[in-house]
Amino acid sequence: MSFTGGLGSTEAEIQEAISYGVIKMNIDTDMQYAFTSGVRDYMGEKADYLKSQIGSPDGPESPNKKYYDPRVRLRQGELLFVERLKKAFEDLNNVNTL
Numbered sequence: 001m002s003f004t005g006g007l008g009s010t011e012a013e014i015q016e017a018i019s020y021g022v023i024k025m026n027i028d029t030d031m032q033y034a035f036t037s038g039v040r041d042y043m044g045e046k047a048d049y050l051k052s053q054i055g056s057p058d059g060p061e062s063p064n065k066k067y068y069d070p071r072v073r074l075r076q077g078e079l080l081f082v083e084r085l086k087k088a089f090e091d092l093n094n095v096n097t098l
Helices: 011-019 028-045 070-091
Strands: 054-056 059-063
């Protein structure tokens, strides 16, 4: 059985579905949102550094390259993606099962 539309389901609802024999739960929307949240949060936290290449709260001549490097903000998305994936594994009783 597949649990479609799991978005917004409580842990209790997920556990109930598992007890009925559900073996697959779609989590793509949650994963996309987690990734986007990581990027969004980074952009918000570093907004003052992302306004120009040079000049920031650290000083008028301070370079900002390390803040606007896309690999940095994408990494933040990846980190939240991994956290959400771990949560899904826990919710679905799929931790250390192999």
